Amino acid sequence: MRGLGLLPTRLGCKASLLLAVFLLAYLALPYGNLLFALICWCLVLGVSGAWWSVRNVTGVRIGRCAAPPTAAGTPRTMRLELDVGRRRRCDFTIAAEIGDDWVEILHRRTVDGRATVDGHLPGLPRGIHELRRCRIESRWPFGLLRIRRQIPVAAELITWPAPSPTGNSVHRPVRAADRDSTIGTLRPFRGGDAMRDVHWKATARRGEPVVCERDRRHAVELVVDRHCQAPELERRLSLAAASVLEATALGQAVRLRSHDFVADTGGADSPMDLLRWLAGATALPTAHEARP
């Protein structure tokens, strides 16, 4: 029973004191069968309660443990696959170790065999949080002892920066306009085309309106400069995240560049790859070399 922790609860401490008083009275007074039987009853109740408490938490395994990536500060649901064996487990709590803290994620009254349960994680700060251990805790059945047992798990909690409103701020990252210099193909003007898409030089040459279809693969290009302090970095990353989400929602491709990182949703990368990078991005020293 490695990693098993036993501690008396408040009721357990008081009950121990009361039992000590009973024992003192038993030793002080002449022997009596009834008094002896009462003390035996209390002792057996305590010991058997401890035994059942230990049995309630041992043999519990956590299989797959997955939580969807989400923005910082947003609660999410974590799905755990529990395997409790043949014995029914009652009234236990599962906590996850995130950083240096233990966060309670779920409480169940009863679980039999194998079950998939949903736990609730509170909002976390930006980052990729490694989840290596969970802890199951129970006071079942008598509430005299609190039993804890650690269970190894392997999971990643990706938390991207909370997107902030982009607006028309001058501080937003460099964002190339839709008028990318990369021209795709030329075609005749059709009704509904924007006037700004008319390629005037080609029109002059051909004598009829010609529009250019731009290469929409790089509709949005984001460049994030990480040579800054941490608070400023968080702000920039929040803006970048907002841009990625907005572009993805509009069906636009996004290219994200930052020093040694390049990712393009128009290519082999997915928006989640960008968000994952945003979750794990760190600040660079301000006395670094040239900008990206």
Next chain:
Amino acid sequence: MTRRLQCFLIGLTSIDLAFVQNTGIVAFVSMLPMWSLALLSPLLRPLQRFTTYGVVWNLGVIVLFALLAYHARSTGLTHLLEDGLLLAALCQVHLLNNIGPRQHSDLVFLNSLLIVFVTSFFGSDELWLVLFTIHALVFVPALQARVSDEGGGSVRPPDAGAAGPALRRTTIVAATTAIVFVLCPRDFDREGFLQASIAGRLGIDGGIGDRIRLDHRRAAALSDAVVMRIAPEPPARAVPPHWRCVALTTLENGVWLPPSGFAGPRIDTDPSWTIDLDGSYRRPLRADGGSFVVTIAHPRQRRLPLPLEACELELIRAVGMIVDPRPAAVLALARLEDAPAEPVSYRVRQSHQAAPHPIDVETRQLLVTLPPGEPTALTDRLLSAMPANVITPASRDPALTAAVAASCVAWLRRNRTYALPGQDDFAPSFADFCAGTGAGHCEYFASALALMLRRLDVPCRVIGGYLADERDGDGTVVVRARHAHAWIEALMPDGTWITLDATPPAATVTDESGPTSWWQSASDRLGGFWRGFSAFDATDRRRLFADILAAPRGVARTAHDNPLAVAVLLALPGLWFYLRRRQRCRPLAVATLLEAAHQAGLELQPGETPRELLDRARTRAVTGERIAALAAAVRYHEHHRYRSTEEARR
């Protein structure tokens, strides 16, 4: 606090009040307010939000505490335990009515255990055992309910109940306790590091004292501890019922006192004990009345109980003990300082008939003297109530004297009722008992008879000892602490002493000639079990082990005689385990669904989904609770089988 936990706590509190009521320290009417407050606590719960409510409760507890402290100060420590018990009961009711967000229910459980513990000192009997059994059946599920309710929770199965597992746990704890109780080696004769006098003040042992106080009114602590065992040696079969320990001759200020011994005038009322060269003790009587081996189990016994006609005493085992002859043919037992705490056994032979022993005038006068004042007035009142043709002063005719004494005995038995101190009808004083306004115990009956006979000029003395009327399975008579008794011995004109017992026979004596009701037989069995439990000692444990070791031979013999029955009995546990394991492999949601379908009178067909089953139930007009339970089981099955985040949140 959920309603389920509230019900458990009310039940627990009610049982605790029943424990207190069973001790008899206070009348039911006096405890009626506590009963009402406990049972009506759900109605008082909405008042908890008012600050005044809590203030009133706290003030009530403080006021009662002050009253009990004042009572303890005025009466000394005699009633400390009773007052503390009443305070604990009030605290229990207070806790029950004040549990809320700030007040946890921990103290309710702990206080309940404390009440059970303290009430065990107050003459516990089989009714206490019944209450404790009910208490255990409520206590364990209540603990579980508290853990469940304080832990919060998510989805709960529709048929989740704690009754089954709680009952199983209670049974396991009880069985384990019984095994530990039987097997655990311990010193049954341990005295405790407190002085025995303190233990006596607490009413732990109702044994034999050196005197009888007629103003003693504390509730009797009738212990079932075995004091001695009397084994008749063949050819003797009948064991004398009265075994005397102390003889009291003088009534002074409401206290019967023994003869003064060395300090006062020497009285010679019986043939004296003399010690032989072989260490045995004899009296000049013929040993033709039978022989008995007596084993004293109680280490604190300071006297050798003997029948009136005892004439020979042979110590079989008395390490570190000295026999000290006292007046009135009483033998005291003195224990050396370093004597081991071992049982004392001796053989006593008695005479078939008491031998006459003349006494001098001074001694006779001592045995007929009534102290002036109230005792004489009481005696006159008693005698005046008797028929005139019965009341004749003592004469020289032993038969007539014996007849007068017997008439007095019969009159007392007919006109006075028996009750123990602490019971409701017990007389407030000895004077009230003599006046007929209250009941009394054996000491009152013996004292009243002694006064009446002395008024009629019949010399008599009050005897304290034990009544031997409980037989063991093998013919041994078992004498327990609660068999302590008082009677008188009257001196006939021919110089012989006769035993007179004015105490009416117990009302619970059953008529064995007629059929007994199931309730009576159950009560007798329970009483027998209680006596066996409370008097369990090393002898019983040795006997139990011997029975256990002999059990396999008995089983083998039974199996040889009834092989089919034994095979069925052995197969039953295996079948039970098999069925239980098969049931456990089935998920709870499926078991719930099948049970609900069975209750609705339907069976899940192969290939039928739960929804289709539910529709089929509706088409068959299954209504009421059964269709609701089936619908809930279907929802639970779907949730368990196909659960999603949204459903879990709902």
